[in-house]
Amino acid sequence: MARDDFIIRIGGDTAIGGVISTGENFALAAARTGFHAFTFRTYPAEIKGGHAWFQVRLSNRPVISIGDGCDILVAFDQEAYELHHEDLNEHGVLIYDSDLVHPREEGRNVVLYGIPFQKIARQELEFVRGTNTLIQGVLAGLFGLPLSSLEEMVVQRYQRRKELLDKNLEALRYGYDYVKTMTKRDNFWLGAADNVSRLVMSGNNAIVAGALHAGCRYFAGYPITPASDILEAMAEMLPKLGGVCLQAEDEMAALASVIGASYGGVKAMTATSGPGFSLMVELLGLASMAEIPIVIVDAQRSGPSTGMPTKLEQGDLFHALYAGHGDFPRIVVAPGSVEDCLRMTVTAFNLAEKYQCPVILLSDQSLSHRTETIDPPDVAPLRVEDRLRPDGVAPGEYRRFLITESGVSPMAIPGWDGHTYVAPGLEHDELGHPVLTPQVHEAMTAKRFAKLESCRREVDTPAMATRYGDEKAELGIIGWGATEGSIREAVDRARARGYKVAALHLRVLNPLPREQVQEFLGSVKKVMVPEVNYQGQLAHHLAATLGVRAIKVNKIGGLPFTPGEIMARIEEVMRNG
Known part of the structure; x- marks a missing residue:
């Protein structure tokens, strides 16, 4: 019986080239044909290159996680085979360069397809650079992806360079036809798609889309993996919308300019990763003290220090929640999927504007660079909010830091409103005048933190703390960030096996949606x-x-949870009572 939900992993040295692009192109072509795709990639941090791998899960049905292991392994070289062959699932397929890879699969139920890819590219095609395109053709022929979908991508990419266009089309078609000389011995076949063309979007691209929808018109950043493509996309898009993108000299300058832009009335954002976020902490306190709306995207990576720059980790939560000298509020949100990145970025801007404080959006290397197929988002329900202005208040009576029940006070925009004020880093009174008495410090600190409770009442909803699974459960799983898909799939498997399991996924981490969490805790053991x-x-x-x-x-x-890993822990907990 044909399998139409399967995982392809492609591995090799980046010095050879084409490892990541092979997977990217195949996934994108499949999605444009109507299949659902979910990808993951990991790559070396060194300029000289090294081992990289790309994984794509394809199906006729929506997929929400990376899956377990791989069903099809494409090994460009021996190192790729050595690193990944143990992850090859039972009844899997190993496709390898027969001149470079020497598999040892005796006793395993694995189908082997050895093809001299580089030899064909060098001798038959006289185009070594087309090895990855040749492999794409082989994959299309073996597993049922229409050749035309890949041809369209080759044409789109090389239409201005005819010599490369012709050679890549030749390599693609050669690989596709080569399969006709082989005997297919596996059960993997994509089958018919619904021919609905879907968006293929990365988490970083979805963050950019959300920021632009929310009205962000100023972005400043400094290149850092895995957040750099946000800077690159903003540099391309903002000038078209009348906005400004600045590549600053460092992360501190980036956040300082974002604070200045927001003070001037423009919605502003920066994006960085852990090391850059560490440099921003003093300015984070300034934004909170001066009550200036800003959004900071922290695309987390493995630390500490330089750590593993191209690997995944959810290691910055403490930093986002607590970093900084003194007590000051900040809001922390975390999307769980690519589609969620768009929605939660709009939410981040709305919360920043409404509560006039820093909002930190926690992504990670996996979510930043993975791509998912999504239906074109309906952004109409995503309302956009703006900061409270001092409308109707006489300039002489304006108090920028007026103590209110909600903690929010009107924010004038210099040059737009007839009101002026100072936004100091020093403790200050309602007018913004520096005052360092205990009474003022206590009152103004309470005012700033009152905004968190006001925010908590707004975000304490099922949309920001999503529950699924059994209403009454033996085990409740609480997750955050990019673990959502794997947790959800594990819960579905556990319930199918008769376990009483539920999950709660938090999209806002500060302030915690307390009532939603407590209700969940009351329903699980x-x-x-x-x-x-x-x-x-x-x-x-x-x-x-x-x-x-x-x-x-x-x-x-440096790798994400798989559904199987979480399922194994569920079973362990259930067995041990």
Whole structure:
């Protein structure tokens, strides 16, 4: 029986070239044909290159996670085989360069297809650079992807360079026809698609789309993996919309200019990763003290220090929640999927504008660069909010930092409103005048933190703390960020096996949607928190704020959770009572 939901992993040295693009092109062509795709990639940090791999899960049905292992492994070289062959699932397929790879699969139920890719590219096609295109043709022929979908992509990419266009088309068709000389011995076949062309979008691109929809017209950043493509996309898009993008000299200058732009009335954002975010902390406190709306995207990567710059980790939650000297509020949100990145970026801007404070959006390397097929988003329901202005207040009576029940006070825009004020980093009174008395400091600190409780009442909803699974459960799983798909798939598997399991996925981490969490806790007997960090940072946060005693499930090493890994821990907890 044909399998139409399967995982392809492609591995090789970036010095050879084409490892990532082979997977990207195949996934994009499949999505444009109407198939659902979910990808993951990892690559070396060194300029000289090294081993990289790309994984795509394809199906006729929506897919929400990376899946378990791989069903089809394409090994460009021996190193790729050595690193990945143990992840090849039972009844899987190994496609390899027969001149470079020497597999040892005796006793395993694996189908082998050895093809001399580089020899064909060098001798038959006289185009070594077309090795990856040749492999794409082989994959299309073996697994049922229409050749025309890949041809369209080759034409689109090389239409201005006819010599490369002709050679790549030749390589693609050669690979596709080569399969006709082979005997197909596996059961993987994509079958018929619904021919609905879907968007293929990365998390970073979805963040850009969300920021532009929210009205962001100023972006400043400094290149850093894995956030650099946000800077690149903003540099391309903002000038077309009358906005400004600045590549600053460092992360501190980037955030300083974002604060200045927002003070001037423009919605503004920066994007960085852990090392850059560390440099921004003093200015984070300034934005909170001066009550200036800003959005910071932290695309987390493995740390500390330089760490593993191209690998995944959810290690910055403590930093986002608590970093900085003194007590000051900040809002922390975390999308769970590519589509969610768009929605939560709009939410981040709305919360920043409404509560006049920094909002930190936590993404990660996996979510930043993975691509998913999504239907064209309906942005009409995504309302856009603007900051409270001092309309109707006489300039002489204007108090920028007026103490209110919500903590929010009107914010004048210099040059637009007839009101003036100073936005100091020093403690100040309602007028913005520096005052360093205990009474003023206590009152103004309470004012600033009152905004968090006002925000908590707004975000304490099922949309920001999404529940699924059994209404009454033996085990409840609380997750955040890009673990959502794997948790959800594991819960579905567990329930299919008769376990009573539920999950709650948090999209706002500060302030916690307390009522939603407490209601969830009241419906489960045990709590488990899977996180891609060593300390169990969300588990600590839940314990500190709500007294939750959770079973920590932690993973580090630069790779995301698979559904099978979470399922194994569910079964372990259930067996042990």
